[in-house]
Amino acid sequence: MSSDHDTAFIDLRAITKRYSGVTALDSVDFTVQPGEAVCLAGENGSGKSTLIKIISGVEPATAGTVSIAGQERPVLNPRISAAAGVMVIFQDFSLFPNLSVAENIAFATQLSKHKRFYKSAVTRDIARSALDRIGVEIDLDVRVETLPVAQKQIVAICRALAAKAQLIIMDEPTTALTEKEVRRLQGIIRMLKEEGVAVIFVSHKLAEVLEVSEKVVVLRNGKKVAEGPASEFDTQSLAHHMTGRDVPEVPPSDVEAGAETLMQVAGLTKAGSFSDISFELKAYEVLGITGLLGSGRTSVAKALFGLVAPDEGTITVDGQVTPTGDPQAASMARIGYVPEDRLTEGLFLSQSILHNVTIGRLDAHSRGGFLDMAGLVAEASDWLKRLKVKAPDVTAPVQSLSGGNQQRVALARWLSRAPRVLILNGPSVGVDVGSKADIHDIIRDLAGQGIGIIVISDDLPELLATCHRILVMRDGRIIDTLDGKSVTEDQLARRLAS
Amino acid sequence: MTAWLPKDFWTRNETLVAGVVVLFCIIAMLSDPRFLTITTVSDLLRAAIVIGILAVGAMLVLVSGGIDVSFTAIAVFAMYASSVLFLAVWPGAPWPLIFAASIVFGALLGAINGFFIAFMGLPTLIVTLGTLSVFRGFLLTFIGSQRISDLPPAMRDFSRGVLARGTTEAGNFYSIPWAALALLFVIVMTWFILRKTMLGRSIYAIGGSVESARRIGINVRWTQFFVYVYVGALAGLAGIIHGSVGRMADPFSLVGLELSVIAAVVLGGARLIGGYGTLTGTLLGVALIVIVQNSLIVIGIPTTWQSVTIGLLILLGTGVPAYRAKRAASRAG
Incomplete structure (x- = not known):
């Protein structure tokens, strides 16, 4: 020594x-x-x-x-x-x-x-x-x-x-x-x-x-x-x-047979970024979309939430066609989107957790045009507890939280609006191992409640731990659909790189 | 074929501003052939000296990532205080001594800004907005609010000194005063600091990223402090030149000019976020502002349109490059 x-x-x-x-x-x-x-x-x-x-x-x-x-x-x-x-x-x-x-x-x-x-x-x-x-x-x-x-x-x-x-x-x-x-x-x-x-x-x-x-x-x-x-x-x-504990990644439970189809995407195309993207998402299902950087996965994710306007194609939620290229319409159709870069796209970093969680819920807490602050605080505190956010109190600024906790705040914002479809782009980018497992737990848990979830990620273990089906993208197209339960990490990696 | 040009020549702000200046001169010449005579040019140059010196200082602050709006108050304070001082104790002092006093006054006032910004870590705009008011109020309350026209004789001598003078064939008188040398001196010295010393490179580095600068061991505080002292000194120089050339110490002058000066610097390509700005650009920006302020009438635009024109130029001159950068960024992403 x-x-x-x-x-x-x-x-x-x-x-x-x-x-x-x-x-x-x-x-x-x-x-x-x-x-x-x-x-x-x-x-x-x-x-x-x-x-x-x-x-x-x-x-x-x-x-x-x-x-x-x-x-x-x-x-x-x-x-x-x-x-x-x-x-x-x-x-x-x-x-x-x-x-x-x-x-x-x-x-x-x-x-x-x-x-x-x-x-x-x-x-x-x-x-x-x-x-x-x-x-x-x-x-x-x-x-x-x-x-x-x-x-x-x-x-x-x-x-x-x-x-x-x-x-x-x-x-x-x-x-x-x-x-x-x-x-x-x-x-x-x-x-x-x-x-x-x-x-x-x-x-x-x-x-x-x-x-x-x-x-x-x-x-x-x-x-x-x-x-x-x-x-x-x-x-x-x-x-x-x-x-300090084992972090076993339980594979997702089966989607119940006969679960209704929540979202149908048909022929979504945008010149130069993706073409002919079609898939269905059922309730209780977690669908992975993966691909290397530049494969178009992020553009597709954004298009689903209206942040990128596709040239062609339709998105149907609960049997209703949603106008494309309009985030507000997507939000009305109860699609939620948690962006990859939560620091610049997803959160108001210098503002309180309370504000960040409840920004989409102001209407619901309006009393004759005035805000019901007590109601807002109660709701935000409830979400913090449910998602196990480690924070002193709801007035702390989001930037004072760790990456994992920030991601949970971003999730809480959408969950408070009771989404039907939740799109998570890189849900655990920059998050430590323990929080990552927790986030995966949350994803499985939400799916268990009947929300349809789309996970966009290039983290292969993450996809395997959460997804029922995995769409592989390359050059803007879906080249394969894999079964999340039977595919191995090696097979997935090969499919990505091939 | 254009290998001698910098790679980004055609996309630079300087090119754009130079183009506008040339365009303006061509239009002015077409509407009045007398525009491009040595008389007009020397008039414009005289008008550009004080703004030019102030602009060089303002550019340095912008490069370091700050903004200073108090330099005009510093300039008029230093000019008036040194005039009053020498009238009281030694009216016959030689002009270099009076100038040095004004520069020292300016540097001291700049040091006050520097103290609050560099050592107390306060926001630059807030500090200089505050000191703008304080310096000006202090001057008018405690030093004097009377215009003084019988300045020390040495200051008058300075204003009489010319590098060149003459009369054109058409019978128009022209002259280039000594003060032009002061601007030249300021430009050369600032160029040397910015381009050839680690101090100057540190100013750019701090403007690029304060945190990174701190991490690689740049002494951020002293560098910032230097910037504000230097700007104060330049303001002191500009102020005393303004007083000498105008042959009057007017405590109400200069203040109000700061936004035009900052406009000139921004037109020249300096960015408010810090880290970007060149002397060439700044001087072109000054040229543009001075031409607009003095010669708009030549091309048939009423002088009341001055501020509209300057505003439009700022929107165009800074908006076009910003828009282009945004387009490029969205294409890359």
């Missing part, structure tokens, strides 16, 4: 961190060797962000010692930590959208050398050599705002490399990437490790980084609950350690 500590690049011993009485980290030991990739797993609130903040010098530890590169650091701030080679790549990459690729890569380096003057040739050289190190070609002069997400991530990695990173900490590195881009990232990580650069992944979606990692450390409620070689962990055991 002691030799481990001797060679470690990062060596944390008995780190404790308290925030005004709340213990975020409780005597955690944590080491990272040079060239090692470590998965740091844990649910929201487990203390993994706090641990990262301590390593990167953003927050001081309450007790315990931090050593970086064999040197104990009683005083640590982001500059000291960065000078020692610790670089954090945040989920949003922390890039400057208005500056060029070259400047984004070289800025921190120039700054750390206390340069007063800016030289564009030097900047370009730094950027060029960082890109060369991982063998990627990106135009140095374009503004970062014009790049796709995967390339922004590469710019962020290059920035860390240019700043002589010995350890790169990546927060949720794969959430926004397609399968192909994840492969490419894995390749880059392997290259970095060969050069002796260590990597810490902080992630909910661990399966994708597990294969390039040596070690896994799991935190729960501020304590280290598991540590071991990555080969000893799989998605199942990780979820178990993270939540």
Whole structure:
């Protein structure tokens, strides 16, 4: 054990961190060797962000010692930590959208050398050599705002490399990437490790980084609950350690025979995004729609709720044809839509939970033109309880909640309107394992009450855990309809990629 | 064939604004051939000096992600206070000293903005709206509300100094004052700061993303503080030039001009969200505003239409690129 500590690049011993009485980290030991990739797993609130903040010098530890590169650091701030080679790549990459690729890569380096003057040739050289190190070609002069997400991530990695990173900490590195881009990232990580650069992944979606990692450390409620070689962990055991309970995914129960047809979609077509989409949805049924990014799944989801106007085709709900391209008509037909990007499309982040849940229910609580606030609060509180939202009270702003709880608030809004058909686009994107299982429970539960549910997702286990039927889309068409119970994850993956 | 042009030449705001300026000049020349003479140009240049210096400062604030509406109050405060000061203690002081005093006054007032914005973290618009009122009220209450026309003689000397003067063949007099050098100096210095120093690049970086700037170790507070002090100093310079060239210290002048100046900067492509803005664009924006303010009459539009024209230009000049960006974004998505 002691030799481990001797060679470690990062060596944390008995780190404790308290925030005004709340213990975020409780005597955690944590080491990272040079060239090692470590998965740091844990649910929201487990203390993994706090641990990262301590390593990167953003927050001081309450007790315990931090050593970086064999040197104990009683005083640590982001500059000291960065000078020692610790670089954090945040989920949003922390890039400057208005500056060029070259400047984004070289800025921190120039700054750390206390340069007063800016030289564009030097900047370009730094950027060029960082890109060369991982063998990627990106135009140095374009503004970062014009790049796709995967390339922004590469710019962020290059920035860390240019700043002589010995350890790169990546927060949720794969959430926004397609399968192909994840492969490419894995390749880059392997290259970095060969050069002796260590990597810490902080992630909910661990399966994708597990294969390039040596070690896994799991935190729960501020304590280290598991540590071991990555080969000893799989998605199942990780979820178990993270939540402290087994998260069995029960497959959905059968749709009752003779359930009425809720929704019929016939020949839905929009030039350039999808064509001839036809399917039926029964009451009590969960229908999955999947496909790779760009297959048209999101456009179809939006079209069903009127957010995208199709050129042709009809949508019938309860035997009534609903006008297409009109969200209000869809809402009147009691279709609910929970968007993928709830942060920008679905919720009023700075407003209270109460407001977010009841925004669609103001009419129902009107008393002669005035709002019945007590009724609204009662209804919102009831939903929070039913969906197990962890929140201090209904007046808390939604942005103060974790991803899983935000998603539940978005669900509550639609459920309060008693929908017949509920469309969930990426219901568990950016949500931790425990909340994910809860959301799946909610989906099964709602279907059990007779709501027809459409789940749009590329998370295969999620589809298998919730759906009775799965439509596979490619190039804007439905290429297959699979039975959710009999199909395996492998078969589904192959069908997607073929 | 256009390889020497920047890649985004045709989609840039600067190109659009330059086009409008050229178009305006062509129309003006067609309706009055005397428009494009050295006399008109030197008149326009003189009118552009004070607005130009103020606009460079306003641009810097916009780039850093803030907005400043108090710079006109700073300018008139610095100008009036330094005039009063030197009349009282040393009326015979040389003009560079009086100018330096005005610049220092401006920088100090800018530091007050900077303190509230950078160190207290208050919203820039709120702070500068507040200080606009306070600076102006303080000036009128405690320093004076009388126009002073017998300024220190050195200020009059400055206004007489010209780089070039002459009479055209048609008998029209023209001159380019020393003050034009001040604008040139401001432009060169600001260009150097923005393009060639890490401080300048940090201003752009903060405008792009404050959080990211903080994370990579940019000293956001001092950079913001610098911006407001610099803008204050530029306002002090603009103010004293305004007073010298007009040969009058008028405590009621300048305030009210701030929106025109910000309009010029926005026309030149600076964005209110921060991170974007160039000197070229700003100067073109100033040129456009000055031409509209001074020469609209030449092409037969009554001067009462000035503000309508400026408003339309802002809507077009900023709306068209914004609309184009939106279209491009929706195509990409």
